[in-house]
Amino acid sequence: MISPINFFALGAMLFATGIFGLIIRKNLISVFFSLEILLNSVNVILVGFSQRMLNVDGQIFVFFILAVAAAEAAVGLAIVVSLFRLKGTLNIDHFSSLRW
């Protein structure tokens, strides 16, 4: 049996990777990759705890998170495609009209 601290450590490292990519990348699609990694890091902790505590609710949460991630990818990529048509680039520095 793998103890919870391991799932926490792996989840935290994956989450930190996602945050790192979210901060450093300028390409909009890479930012989406980082978002997917963030969602997956939470899934690792949920599934690990579900197996450790012998309760299936965590895995059902993971199922719902997967559905939300699929919806997010579909809508996000539609936004990316229409932004690319509008501006001709995917560099997030060019999308600053709504910045204060």
Added chain:
Amino acid sequence: MNLLLFWILGMLSLAFAIMSVTSKNIIRGSVWLLFSFIGLASIYMLIKAQFIAIIQIIVYGGAIVVLYLFAIFMLELKDFEKEKLSKATILAGMVISAFTIFAITITGSPGKYLQGTIQKTTGALTIGKVMFTKFLLPFELVSLLLLIATVGAIIIGRRSG
């Protein structure tokens, strides 16, 4: 033995995640992301959460990454190779992610966890039984969410009008 295998697979998927986040070529990045997801699916398989492992491969590997690849192919990206990263941004990213690891591990790992009802946690049968009784309303709402997302994606993505 299980722990060793867990950490080998975990480090593998972490390495692929880092490569996907840092690679300049986003097509390669998406393929590294796919490998990272498959590594996570094998971790789920290792801890005997087979249903989630298979769903992970189908949804992430089969749907989301392929969707990303199709979107990348439809865009004519010329300038993604010359993305400049400043040293200060990389440093800020490292500091913030180190702080994130620290915060999650410190606040989350110790302490007592509340035990819910003990039940069998492997196989699609147990998950299906709970999903269609206790979580029936969220399940139906998720189907509505996916429908709305599909319609929204079509409306946002279509050419003017």
